[in-house]
Amino acid sequence: MAPNQKLYQRIADSIAAEIASGAYEPGARLPAERDLAEQFEVSRPTIREAMIALEIRGLVGAKKGSGIYVSTTPPETALIAPELDVGAFELIEARILFESEAAALAAAAIDEPQLAELRALLGEMKQERDTDAAFDADKRFHIAIAAATGNSLIISVIEMLWAVREQSPLCVHMFARARRKGVTPRANEHELIVDALAQHDPQRARDAMRAHLRRVTDDLLDATKLELMEKAEADFAEQLRRVSARKAV
Structure with a gap:
C-alpha cells in the first residue's frame, strides 16, 4: 500500500x-x-x-x-x-465524528444572533430547494455551527472537511450524482438541529447532527446504486436498438 x-x-x-x-x-x-x-x-x-x-x-x-x-x-x-483522493463516504464518516461533537459544544455556547443566522440559512434552504444557493446555504449552515463553538481549531477542521468535499474529484463526482438524482439539503433535519441548539441541549444537538449526516450517507448509497442501474438500463436499451436494427436489414 x-x-x-x-x-x-x-x-x-x-x-x-x-x-x-x-x-x-x-x-x-x-x-x-x-x-x-x-x-x-x-x-x-x-x-x-x-x-x-x-x-x-x-x-x-x-x-x-x-x-x-x-x-x-x-x-x-x-x-x-x-x-x-477522498471519497464521499469517508468524508461523511469524518464529518459525523467532528460535526456531531461541534453541535454538542455549540449548544452550550450559542447565542441569539447566531441562532438567528442559522434560521436565516434554514429559510434559504427551504426557499431555494435544489439551486446552487440552497447548497451554499447548507455549507454556511454547518460552518456557522462550528463558529458557534467559539473554538478556532474546530472551525478550521470543519472548514477543511467542506473544502475536501469541493476539491476531491471522487467526492465531487459522487455528490454530483446524488444531486442529479434529486438529493437536496434536508431542511427538516437542519431544523431539528436548530431546535436542539435553541434548547441548549448538547446531547439532542449531537444526536440530531449525527442522524442528519447518516441520512446523507443513505442518500449517497441510493444515488450511486441508482446511477449504476440506470447506466446498465441505458446500455441494455442500446443493445436492443442494435439488435432491432440488424433484424431490419
Whole structure:
C-alpha cells in the first residue's frame, strides 16, 4: 500500500491488478458488493467508492439486474490509477465524528444572533430547494455551527472537511450524482438541529447532527446504486436498438 493511499484506492488497485492478471477476464462478473466487503474486511460504502473509482477508470460497468462486470474493451490508460483522493463516504464518516461533537459544544455556547443566522440559512434552504444557493446555504449552515463553538481549531477542521468535499474529484463526482438524482439539503433535519441548539441541549444537538449526516450517507448509497442501474438500463436499451436494427436489414 502506497504512503497515504486511501482504503478505497487500495481495494480498487487490488481489483485492477486482478483484472490485469486475468483473474477476472473481460466480461466476467465481479463478486457482489457484500462479498467484496467481507473479502477485504471493509464496509460496503468503501467497496462502493472502489467500484465507482474502477468505473471512472473504465475498468468495470453495470449490467441490468445482475451486478458489476469487467469491461470487455477497457481504455489503454485504465490501469493507470488517477489520484481521486477522498471519497464521499469517508468524508461523511469524518464529518459525523467532528460535526456531531461541534453541535454538542455549540449548544452550550450559542447565542441569539447566531441562532438567528442559522434560521436565516434554514429559510434559504427551504426557499431555494435544489439551486446552487440552497447548497451554499447548507455549507454556511454547518460552518456557522462550528463558529458557534467559539473554538478556532474546530472551525478550521470543519472548514477543511467542506473544502475536501469541493476539491476531491471522487467526492465531487459522487455528490454530483446524488444531486442529479434529486438529493437536496434536508431542511427538516437542519431544523431539528436548530431546535436542539435553541434548547441548549448538547446531547439532542449531537444526536440530531449525527442522524442528519447518516441520512446523507443513505442518500449517497441510493444515488450511486441508482446511477449504476440506470447506466446498465441505458446500455441494455442500446443493445436492443442494435439488435432491432440488424433484424431490419
